[in-house]
Structure formats: structure tokens, C-alpha cells
Amino acid sequence: xxxxxxxxxxxxxxxxxxxxxxxxxxxxxxxxxxxxxxxxxxxxxxxxxxxxxxxxxxxxxxxxxxxxxxxxxxxxxxxxxxxxxxxxxxxxxxxxxxxxxxxxxxxxxxxxxxxxxxxxxxxxxxxxxxxxxxxxxxxxxxxxxxx
Amino acid sequence: xxxxxxxxxxxxxxxxxxxxxxxxxxxxxxxxxxxxxxxxxxxxxxxxxxxxxxxxxxxxxxxxxxxxxxxxxxxxxxxxxxxxxxxxxxxxxxxxxxxxxxxxxxxxxxxxxxxxxxxxxxxxxxxxxxxxxxxxxxxxxxxxxxxxxxxxxxxxxxxxxxxxxxxxxxxxxxxxxxxxxxxxxxxxxxxxxxxxxxxxxxxxxxxxxxxxxxxxxxxxxxxxxxxxxxxxxxxxxxxxxxxxxxxxxxxxxxxxxxxxxxxxxxxxxxxxxxxxxxxxxxxxxxxxxxxxxxxxxxxxxxxxxxxxxxxxxxxxxxxxxxxxxxxxxxxxxxxxxxxxxxxxxxxxxxxxxxxxxxxxxxxxxxxxxxxxxxxxxxxxxxxxxxxxxxxxxxxxxxxxxxxxxxxxxxxxxxxxxxxxxxxxxxxx
Numbered sequence: 001x002x003x004x005x006x007x008x009x010x011x012x013x014x015x016x017x018x019x020x021x022x023x024x025x026x027x028x029x030x031x032x033x034x035x036x037x038x039x040x041x042x043x044x045x046x047x048x049x050x051x052x053x054x055x056x057x058x059x060x061x062x063x064x065x066x067x068x069x070x071x072x073x074x075x076x077x078x079x080x081x082x083x084x085x086x087x088x089x090x091x092x093x094x095x096x097x098x099x100x101x102x103x104x105x106x107x108x109x110x111x112x113x114x115x116x117x118x119x120x121x122x123x124x125x126x127x128x129x130x131x132x133x134x135x136x137x138x139x140x141x142x143x144x145x146x147x
Numbered sequence: 148x149x150x151x152x153x154x155x156x157x158x159x160x161x162x163x164x165x166x167x168x169x170x171x172x173x174x175x176x177x178x179x180x181x182x183x184x185x186x187x188x189x190x191x192x193x194x195x196x197x198x199x200x201x202x203x204x205x206x207x208x209x210x211x212x213x214x215x216x217x218x219x220x221x222x223x224x225x226x227x228x229x230x231x232x233x234x235x236x237x238x239x240x241x242x243x244x245x246x247x248x249x250x251x252x253x254x255x256x257x258x259x260x261x262x263x264x265x266x267x268x269x270x271x272x273x274x275x276x277x278x279x280x281x282x283x284x285x286x287x288x289x290x291x292x293x294x295x296x297x298x299x300x301x302x303x304x305x306x307x308x309x310x311x312x313x314x315x316x317x318x319x320x321x322x323x324x325x326x327x328x329x330x331x332x333x334x335x336x337x338x339x340x341x342x343x344x345x346x347x348x349x350x351x352x353x354x355x356x357x358x359x360x361x362x363x364x365x366x367x368x369x370x371x372x373x374x375x376x377x378x379x380x381x382x383x384x385x386x387x388x389x390x391x392x393x394x395x396x397x398x399x400x401x402x403x404x405x406x407x408x409x410x411x412x413x414x415x416x417x418x419x420x421x422x423x424x425x426x427x428x429x430x431x432x433x434x435x436x437x438x439x440x441x442x443x444x445x446x447x448x449x450x451x452x453x454x455x456x457x458x459x460x461x462x463x464x465x466x467x468x469x470x471x472x473x474x475x476x477x478x479x480x481x482x483x484x485x486x487x488x489x490x491x492x493x494x495x496x497x498x499x500x501x502x503x504x505x506x507x508x509x510x511x512x513x514x515x516x517x518x519x520x521x522x523x524x525x526x527x528x529x530x531x532x533x534x535x536x537x538x539x540x541x542x543x544x545x546x547x548x549x550x551x552x553x554x555x556x557x558x559x560x561x562x563x564x565x566x567x568x569x570x571x572x573x574x575x
Contacts (some may be wrong), residue, residue: 007453012551015299016181018178018179019175027180029399033372033402038544038547038548043204048547049547050547056386068373070373070401070402071300071399072300072374073298073299073303073316073317073318073403074301074318074319075318076318076319077318077319077320080220080320081201082221082546084201084202084205097180097181098316098402099180099315099316099317099321099334099335100316100318102176102179103179103318103320103321103388104318105179105316106172106176106179106223107172107320108222109223112179117210145240
């Protein structure tokens with residue numbers, strides 16, 4: 001993030017609570033759906049999937065912003081294990097509801113929101129500071145800008 | 148959420164703490180989905196209680212017992228619970244170890260013993276130990292309209308599409324909770340509207356062989372993602388092996404959980420019925436050119452024609468597939484530089500033993516293995532560099548998981564590669 005700085009510009013998105021709680025941190029944004037089993041190393045939170053735009057990057061302690069889940073029914077197990085290993089994201093913001101992502105968010109005990117009034121993939125960029133208040137269904141985005 | 152009196156009683160703890168914790172987890176899950184109520188499920192397929200060294204160590208404070216793993220991981224409960232009997236029909240899907248050939252698969256004795264212990268723990272709770280990704284091949288055939296709670300994407304797509312039973316792609320925690328409550332959220336594929344087709348697939352190329360059904364599935368999954376394809380056109384009515392390979396492939400390249408074949412599958416008597424009176428969001432053609440590209444895509448990770456491993460049985464082989472392998476291997480022997488592993492369920496293997504098929508395959512130098520596969524068990528023979536596969540699903544996963552090259556072709560081409568040690572497959 002060299003050459004950039006957090007600005008005072010704050011955008012608020014409103015949606016629906018998936019799992020309650022409040023968390024804030026740096027956003028990690030992808031337009032690719034995420035596979036759990038076979039796609040993520042639960043011990044490190046690193047995305048493994050070949051051809052994934054986040055391949056090699058970890059979601060550990062990030063606010064993970066993504067379209068949704070895909071792949072094996074082992075999705076929840078892999079994300080559940082990432083919590084046990086201390087490699088889970090701090091919060092999740094996503095667009096498409098599936099049983100995989102719902103169960104994964106629940107067992108990760110990870111504040112999560114969906115059905116937002118603006119597309120989070122359009123509004124949020126990697127590196128922005130994001131505060132998720134899942135109980136209120138809000139996502140506050142503090143934009144990062146080049147200096 | 149609207150809970151029935153029986154569900155409220157479970158949530159209030161009148162059936163004990165484990166049932167209460169299971170119900171709490173299901174309520175959290177249903178609220179996450181936005182579901183309003185539960186359905187009663189009479190058919191659960193999951194992986195309850197599966198112990199790994201990591202989980203055992205992580206829950207050491209609770210003794211690292213099977214009950215600790217089931218309580219803390221399966222039910223996501225911070226409290227250690229007494230785990231009661233399953234209250235609804237539940238089976239265990241595939242796992243990581245063949246109990247007869249775990250050494251061949253390279254398993255460590257401690258990990259294998261742990262897995263054996265969790266099998267006993269779950270067997271004692273009334274769970275059927277099917278140990279296969281194909282429960283529908285070994286007696287678990289849900290009836291039309293039955294509400295199921297199944298894991299395993301290839302089984303889910305078969306359950307919805309071929310049988311007309313109803314399941315979402317469940318996970319380990321939701322299936323273990325369903326096992327103790329007989330409930331699962333009424334959402335997604337349990338609802339009529341959700342099951343209607345979204346995309347029309349015009350099959351212009353005549354699809355007949357198992358390999359062709361696998362390629363068509365792989366093409367469609369990539370094209371429709373998580374949506375529901377409706378197929379019409381030039382295909383012969385597929386048998387269950389073709390359905391198995393088609394669905395597994397579509398659930399791997401995409402997230403297809405249900406498909407309709409007009410005039411074939413039970414909720415697609417007509418195209419109109421398949422779309423529920425609506426119209427397709429998109430029409431996609433599958434012809435010679437699309438077929439050629441899928442074939443290239445599946446074989447794009449291979450360049451070395453020296454094959455040192457052939458793996459068949461993804462999803463687990465049906466008895467007819469073992470018969471075919473035995474016929475191709477009769478009076479032959481596989482190359483000294485190659486290994487041949489064929490994965491199936493314990494039940495199908497027992498039948499294959501009665502028919503002398505296992506003996507024929509073994510005499511040729513191959514092995515018939517159960518419970519797992521190379522991807523699930525993360526097991527290939529030591530030093531493997533190039534594998535040959537007849538499953539688009541396994542071709543999708545195995546090279547990425549194990550860092551090896553993979554050729555994709557027909558069963559016959561794979562067996563030929565096992566015998567000659569060379570890949571000579573081509574698109575015919």
C-alpha cells in the first residue's frame with residue numbers, strides 16, 4: 001500500500017445480517033468466487049486455486065469481500081478449520097447466498113453481511129479500511145487513495 | 148423463524164443438551180440463509196465425527212475424544228456433550244482411508260487408527276457406514292420429493308436431478324446437526340420455484356459415451372456456474388453411470404446442483420415443466436467445436452506421454468465399471484512403471500469379489516480400493532508424475548492437489564495406458 005493513504009471519505013452500505021457481530025480491518029476484494037476444499041489452505045488462509053486472482057494471498061485477519069462460495073461441500077469445514085488455526089477473516093461481505101457460505105460463516109462465527117444496497121465489489125477496493133456492523137447490517141468503507 | 152412445537156422443545160433442551168446444541172446450530176444456519184422454517188428430513192448423508200490428528204490435538208483440553216470432536220467441531224458447541232443416537236436415517240459418505248489397504252495408500256498408522264475409532268464411534272450411534280461418494284449406488288436411493296440433507300456435490304446433483312429428491316449442498320456441521328434433530332432449513336432446493344431451469348443447453352453433438360457425458364457436464368458447469376441447465380437435443384437416454392459422470396463434472400467446473408434432461412429426468416417431462424413456465428435466461432450450444440475445446444481444456448495440464456499412474460473410480464465405480472475394467476485387463480499385465488488403482492464402495496467391492504472381478508484386476512497388477520480416492524485421501528503412489536483419468540471431476544481436482552500432470556480420456560484408453568505405460572488417447 002505504499003504511495004496510498006486512507007482518506008476521510010466514508011461510504012456506507014446497508015444490507016442484511018448473515019452472522020452477527022462487529023469487526024473492522026483492511027479489505028481483501030476479489031471478483032472470483034472462492035472454493036473451500038481444494039481451494040484454500042485452512043492453516044494459513046492462503047488461496048490455492050489455480051487461476052484464482054488471489055492465488056497465494058491470505059485472507060487471515062482481513063475483511064473478505066467476494067461474490068460467493070463455490071465448489072465442494074467441504075467449504076464450511078475448511079473455513080471452520082481456518083478459525084481453529086487462527087487464519088480466518090475478521091468479517092465477510094458477499095453477494096450471492098448459498099448453503100456453503102451461510103454454514104461457513106456460521107461455524108467461523110464471523111460477522112457477515114449480504115444483500116447490500118450497493119455492489120460491494122464496485123465500492124470496496126483491496127486496502128480500504130472497512131467496518132462491518134453485522135447486527136445493524138451496515139458496512140462502512142473508508143477509501144484509500146493515492147498520494 | 149417459525150418453529151413447530153417439536154422443534155421448540157428440542158431448542159429448549161427437552162431432548163438433552165446435544166440435541167439442543169444441534170438445534171441451536173441449525174437455527175443460526177437457517178437465519179444466515181434467511182429461511183423461515185425447517186423441513187423434516189428422513190435421509191442424511193454426511194461425514195459425522197471424522198477425526199483427524201489436527202482436530203484431536205486442537206480439542207486436547209476436552210480429552211481429544213471422538214465426543215469432543217463431534218461436540219466442538221460437528222455441532223460447533225463450546226461445551227463437551229454426550230452424543231446420542233441418530234434420530235433419522237443417516238449414512239457416512241467417503242473418508243480418507245481404505246481399511247484393508249491403508250498402507251498402500253501411504254497412511255500413517257496413528258491417523259488410520261484414529262479414523263477407525265471415529266468409524267466405530269459413529270457406527271455406535273446408528274449411522275450406516277457406506278463410506279462412499281455414491282450412496283445411491285449401494286441402496287440409499289431417496290424417493291421422489293423426499294427432503295434430504297446430503298453432502299458431496301456429485302451425490303447432491305444426482306439426488307436432485309435423477310431421483311427428484313430434494314437437497315441443498317449441505318456441509319459436515321449441518322448434516323451432523325440434522326442427524327440428531329431430523330431437521331434442515333427449508334430453503335433452496337427444498338422449494339418448488341428454486342428447482343426450475345435457468346439456461347437452455349442445445350446439445351448439437353450426439354452425446355453417447357461415458358467420456359462424452361463427462362465432457363458435456365464439464366462444459367455446462369463452466370457455462371452456467373451455480374444455475375440450473377435444461378438440456379435438449381441429440382443425446383441417447385443416459386444410464387446411471389453417465390448421469391454420475393455428467394453431474395460430477397458439472398458440479399466441479401461449476402456449482403451445478405440440479406439439471407433437467409427434457410423427457411428423461413423426473414421434473415422435466417416437457418421443456419415447459421423444466422423451466423416452470425418461465426423462459427431461459429440464455430441458450431447455449433454444445434457442438435463439435437465446444438467438445439473439442441473441453442477436451443483440450445481437460446488435457447491442458449499434461450505433456451509427458453509416459454504415464455506412471457492410472458486412477459479410476461471417480462465418483463466411486465459401479466459394478467458395471469469394474470466389470471469393464473476386468474474385461475480390458477483379462478490375461479494382460481500392467482506396465483512395471485505404472486500403478487493402477489480403482490476406487491469403489493465396500494458394497495460394490497464385495498459384489499466384485501463374488502464375481503471374481505477383483506481377482507482378475509489384481510492378477511493384472513491393479514488394486515481395487517474402497518472408502519476414498521486419490522483426491523480425498525491425497526494419496527498417489529510415491530514418485531507419481533503423470534496420471535491418466537477417465538473422470539472430468541478427478542481431472543479438475545487431482546493435478547492441483549497433488550502437483551502432477553493428468554491425461555483425461557476413456558476408461559479403455561486409461562487401461563491401455565496402465566498396460567503400456569504410454570498415453571495414446573485422442574478425441575474420436
